[in-house]
Amino acid sequence: MTGADxxxxxxxxxxxxxxxxxxxxxxxxxxxxxxxxxxxxxWSGRVAYQPERGPLRGFLVGVTRNLALKRLTRERSFxxxxxxIATCGxxxxxxxxxxxxxxxxxxxxxxxxxxxxxxxxYEEMPLEEIARSVGADLAAVKSRLHRARENLRRMxxxxxxxxxxxxxxx
Amino acid sequence: xxHGEDHELRNLLREWSVPDAPPSLDRRVLAGRHSGNAxxxxxxxxxxxxxxxxxxxxxxxxxxxxxxxxxxxxxxxxAPSTVSLVDFHPVSDLNVRVIRRHDAN
Numbered sequence: 162m163t164g165a166d167x168x169x170x171x172x173x174x175x176x177x178x179x180x181x182x183x184x185x186x187x188x189x190x191x192x193x194x195x196x197x198x199x200x201x202x203x204w205s206g207r208v209a210y211q212p213e214r215g216p217l218r219g220f221l222v223g224v225t226r227n228l229a230l231k232r233l234t235r236e237r238s239f240x241x242x243x244x245x246i247a248t249c250g251x252x253x254x255x256x257x258x259x260x261x262x263x264x265x266x267x268x269x270x271x272x273x274x275x276x277x278x279x280x281x282x283y284e285e286m287p288l289e290e291i292a293r294s295v296g297a298d299l300a301a302v303k304s305r306l307h308r309a310r311e312n313l314r315r316m317x318x319x320x321x322x323x324x325x326x327x328x329x330x331x
Numbered sequence: 332x333x334h335g336e337d338h339e340l341r342n343l344l345r346e347w348s349v350p351d352a353p354p355s356l357d358r359r360v361l362a363g364r365h366s367g368n369a370x371x372x373x374x375x376x377x378x379x380x381x382x383x384x385x386x387x388x389x390x391x392x393x394x395x396x397x398x399x400x401x402x403x404x405x406x407x408x409x410a411p412s413t414v415s416l417v418d419f420h421p422v423s424d425l426n427v428r429v430i431r432r433h434d435a436n
Binding site for chain 2: 168171175176178179180183184189193196197200201259260261263264267282283310313314317320321
């Protein structure tokens, strides 16, 4: 990879990778570390991109995802990574800002559900690309996404209901 | 209903926004790229991947070499160049006889 190729890849994907890492880890510093490490690995050749295996974006998301999960496992070793069936109870909206409540709800999801939701809902990546990035099959990603939405509906029920009532739909 | 709920959930999720990559990341990544080329940095922090069989062969060769060196070091020292006189017995019956040529014939 030439310097120009690297710079182009960095400029093109840095924001998506940073937002993804930020939402996965919940920390600006950790997100910056993770994305920095991702590009360092790309530049030093420690990870090798093969164009025949899909677009560079999905590849970099996969590298960022692995680094973020490694950091999360190290720093919050009690988080069950494989806990696909975990369910979350409703959050208390009290009088906090809605964005913060949503952030807390997403952060409460098990990591595998969280990554599927972030990539699908926030970054609008196709499910096939998500599956390639996270090294899972399409059915698993669909299932995680479904569970993530169910969990979020349950956690955010008070906000969804009030919104529904305000719109006159409930 | 399901689609309506999905739409409602999606709208709610959009209320959580996060910033794009900060300028400090640009500095770290782009500066790190240049300093990352330094050979001395590789010598200090670099790593290489080697296949397991090559690693095993290397370690085995190293052990053989080490064993050879140790054996060489522990081998008995060569015999000293001085002559031992432990088994030397001096002649006790000295009887000198001079043989001349015509005596021999």
